Amino acid sequence: MRRPVIVGNWKMFKLISEAVQLVLDLKPQVVNSYHAEIVVAPPFTALKTVNDRLEGSNIKTAGQNLCDQLGQGAFTGEISGAMLKDLGCSYVIVGHSERRQYYQETDEVVNKKTRAALNAGLTPIVCVGERLAERENDQMEIVVGRQVRDGLSGLTPEELSLILIAYEPVLAIGTGRTATPEIAAKMHKFIRGLIAENWGNQLSENIRILYGGSVKPDNISVLMAESDIDGALVGGASLDATNFAQIVNYK
Numbered sequence: 506m507r508r509p510v511i512v513g514n515w516k517m518f519k520l521i522s523e524a525v526q527l528v529l530d531l532k533p534q535v536v537n538s539y540h541a542e543i544v545v546a547p548p549f550t551a552l553k554t555v556n557d558r559l560e561g562s563n564i565k566t567a568g569q570n571l572c573d574q575l576g577q578g579a580f581t582g583e584i585s586g587a588m589l590k591d592l593g594c595s596y597v598i599v600g601h602s603e604r605r606q607y608y609q610e611t612d613e614v615v616n617k618k619t620r621a622a623l624n625a626g627l628t629p630i631v632c633v634g635e636r637l638a639e640r641e642n643d644q645m646e647i648v649v650g651r652q653v654r655d656g657l658s659g660l661t662p663e664e665l666s667l668i669l670i671a672y673e674p675v676l677a678i679g680t681g682r683t684a685t686p687e688i689a690a691k692m693h694k695f696i697r698g699l700i701a702e703n704w705g706n707q708l709s710e711n712i713r714i715l716y717g718g719s720v721k722p723d724n725i726s727v728l729m730a731e732s733d734i735d736g737a738l739v740g741g742a743s744l745d746a747t748n749f750a751q752i753v754n755y756k
């Protein structure tokens with residue numbers, strides 16, 4: 506049985522005071538929600554304060570990005586996995602489509618960041634997903650296949666068992682256009698098949714694959730009803746405590 510994971514990716518939103526207000530509003534609304542892992546990914550600047558406010562609660566935190574280098578060193582402006590861990594994070598988002606698109610992150614970088622996250626004891630949430638033009642040209646399996654194979658290349662079965670994958674078709678991000686549950690489920694099944702081919706059936710059965718892209722309180726239940734969808738990576742709707750709590754409490 507795969508335990509669902511609901512992650513709120515706050516992207517570049519929320520000053521510290523706003524972040525605190527959001528988690529203070531969220532906490533009581535999910536206090537009894539143990540059916541799912543609940544994760545929020547504030548901006549780096551708010552992580553420490555948010556983690557302090559969440560201590561002892563059932564809400565965990567994620568970084569939105571990390572440096573691809575192991576250990577420490579002269580990498581001005583970068584944040585290491587160990588630093589995220591030190592702030593109290595348990596997860597980190599890796600290879601989000603916005604990082605691939607605006608900051609030229611390649612599958613090779615995604616691979617290095619995934620390893621850096623594992624090395625620091627963080628759970629990487631590795632994002633994959635085709636762009637609109639790639640879907641229109643029916644390239645989604647080629648693109649996502651490459652992202653999964655190259656992004657996760659060389660991971661041992663033990664390492665693979667520790668990661669989460671998030672499938673986010675770019676056409677659905679921030680547009681209000683969710684992929685239909687059937688389209689999402691088909692891609693999740695495809696990804697699970699790739700994991701089976703490369704790492705075996707047992708790992709493919711156990712790995713959790715989240716869906717992201719315009720997830721809202723009114724579409725989460727139909728998405729979660731698909732057997733291959735194990736959770737959600739929520740952007741816009743996670744910026745409002747009530748909306749995000751409704752998504753967490755989709756049952």
Ligand code: 13P
Pocket residue numbers: 514601673677678679680681717718719720738739740741742
């Ligand atoms: P939206 O939920 O705003 O479409 O964003 C999805 C996303 O990119 C989450 O990482």
